[in-house]
Amino acid sequence: MSAYRLLHCRSDVSVSPVVFQTAAGEGRVYKCLFNHKFEDGMSEKCRDSLSTRQKLIVQDYKVSYSLAKACRADLRKNRCNQDTNMPRAREAKLSYLLLCLESVLHRGRAVSGDCQGEMLDYRRMLMEDYSLSPEIVLHCRGEIDAHCGLHHKGRTLHCLMRVVRADKTPVDSLCQKALQSLVQEADPGTDYRIDRALNEACESVIQTACKHIRNGDPMVLSCLMEHLYTEKMVEDCEVRLLELQYFISRDWKLDPLLYRKCQNDAARICHTHGWNETSESMPLGAVFSCLYRHAYRTEEQGRRLSRDCRTEVQRILHQRALDVKLDPELQRRCMTDLGKWCSERTEAGQELVCLQDHLDDVSPDCKDVVGNLTELESEDIQIDALLIRACEPVIQSHCHDVADNQIETGELMECLVLNKHQKEMNEKCTVGVTHFQLIQMKDFRFSYKFKMACKEDVLKLCPNIKRKVDVVICLSSTVRNDTLQDVREQRVSVRCRRQLKVEELEMSEDIRLEPELFDSCKNDIRRLCQNVPYGNAQVIECLKENKKQLSQRCHQKVFKLQETEMMDPELDFQLMRICKQMIRRFCAEADAKNMLQCLIQNKNGELMDPKCKQMITKRQITQNTDYRLNPVLRKACKADIPKFCQNILNKAKDDNELEGQVISCLKLKYADQRLSTDCEEQIRVVLQESALDYRLDPQLQVQCTEEITQLCAEEVAAQEQTGQVEECLKSNLLKIKHDGCKKEVLNILKESKADIFVDPVLHTACALDIKHQCASIPPGKGRQMSCLMEALQDKRVRLQPECKKRLQDRIDMWSYAAKAAPAEGFSDLAGEVLSSPAKNYLLSMLGMSVTLLFLMGLLCGRITKRVTQQLKDR
16 A cells, blocks of 8 residues: 555544554554454545555455565465466465465464464454455345445345345355355354454353353354353354354364364265365265264274264264254255245254154155254264253253263163153253154154164064154064063064163153054043143053043053053053152062062052052052953963853953953852962952952942942042952842842852952951961961851850951851852852852761762662562563
8 A cells, every 4th residue: 555545544533543553564554454444433535445455465465565474484385385276366365375374274284373363364354344355246246235235344244144044035156155265265263253243243152151262262163152042142143153154064174173173084084185175076065974974883884983073073963953054965955845844943943853843744855864863863862952951950960970971872862761750851851852752753763772772673573664663563562472472582682672661661651652542542632631741651641541431443552552561561651650669669679570460469568659559559450451451360361261251252352341351250260269270379369459449340340330339438438448348238238239239249259258368357357266266277268268167166166256246247148149149050059069168067968968868778778569570571
């Protein structure tokens, strides 16, 4: 600039003092004026003169004496003036100087401090004034006139970035390319201060959130991204940051941390060139795609990234998950689908969530890239930064070891799923975790741990199935069939079975994770469980409790679900959650399949938690509605059921409860002492439990609903599970008019003959007498009852008054029962005799009668008149 031109700047009020305080020489005054070019006190003439000077420097860096002097040695040392592929006209351009020396810095080589300082000043100059870039002036003129106007301090440049990022109006591709080139030349990723608009907008955020990072460190920009959409971020900073990151994300080299850690991996795996070199065969966006495809490879798959590079790739993925426009591939291939399905889902992080929700509807290209990203999220859930932020409280309380140590891929999400019911779990975290679970249902590959554990089993046993829910059903059905058939070797591997149980338990937590069940029961949920939350299997529990009111289709699905849960109680989410502590206390050593049986055995203990006890009773009621829902009894009685109850089986329908008919049938055969040993043992347990709680006897409830309400209201209200309701029905036997109810009560009386433990009221009253009089008599088969009856008839034995009274009541009841329901045939008569407490007496009397008749025949046969031989021969 001539002395004449410099005179234009002498009169600038606010700038002049600073200028005259600057020592002249070596371009220092020019640099000072450049730094204050957009100050309010700067005159237009001076500003125009400075811009002219800057444009000359852009065309030939040697115009700037300070820059040429500071960088002369570095240019020579790094041969920046000896590139034979570069036209001689461009060698002196500022852009070429910057790109060449930036490449040197990015490769980790040394550049003098003075040269770096000069480069920083001129890079900042390029970002401040778009007019210094001829390509932008030429190709972005229309966008500037239509949307941006002329602004200072880099605001016009950021406006152009915002227009390109918005995708609302078509932007000339040459304009986009010019902007991308400028960002590469200025390289603001290495030092956020180069971008003055960003620096001013984010000053407060940097001081609060990133104050631990020194100025100029590339980590500052990364720190700002980590605080995007947090309370510390301000709106103006957020806007400027995303505008710049849009262009940085389109060239992996513009992120200095990523390039520094991954340049060797990129050259080795993705065959890239140097920092400022381009390759037509490897577009810039494809390099990062190549890196993240190799980031999660196993050792067996080979060609893995180095640990440092993998960390940086994860960081970039975390950032891109915050805004779909930061992922060039996703935006390019899903642009149409975003407009079609997600035009209203513009809030932070929701566009990708929306695409995942519509994964079955989007175009194949978009589906492919969204599927890949979702698969990566399943391998590293921390990629979803918004979800991690929302779940921070529960991670710190329950999953910090997994998050800190990164024990195994997929562990953190599994931990979050298992702790969805914790008090620290907020609504955003719950919604995010549930969304991730729902997305995983669409493809088994989206669940990393499940994919790795069961990939071989899926290929072998469930080929051509992709939906995770279908794969889980296929594998679990295989496991179930192998278990029922007692095969020697399960077809599903141990590792897969272990992970399969985890997946099934997750699915049982929310009915929406079981699409077939959810679709079948949608209307029933709306009608019966409208205000019930989905989490913690509460909707599923609601459907179970209202099973009699369900539609046929929903009822069948719920029955199948209960059958599966009864076979493996660990899949019963509510039972395992409510009884978690009791399982640890009483059933830590129990096999998974016998978990419920173990809890039933300990149900009446003093240390049993009341809520757990209530849940156990619910499951017992369910089991007793149908023998198929009691796998232990089903196995023990597999020979007895078709032998004695075939007529009931012939009328049965699949997936519909038999309302306890088969179990009632077996109870009667238990009274007749005709069951096999194993079956008898299981029926004894059922009888003893149902004798204490009438709700465990479905047939009694069905047949005696009115009688229980009218005759035994006080006993029901007392809710004492000590057999009082059944005792009430026995006492009021003469008042019962309904034949079905009367028959059930008579059956109970008949059953109590065979086992005094089935009559809890009588057993309690006679406990002391049993101990004294019948201690040596083993229980079962009516032995102890016979012992008490003999003691009652023996005048030498003095029974307790209450026991004596209860025994006399039972005799009267049995007498009435015999009259009310006489034996229908010889087999029934024989059964009555064998099951009678006085069977020894009856059998001895019968034997004596037969003996007496035989003797009478021997002694008195010849007394009758002798018949002559002639009469015999007639």
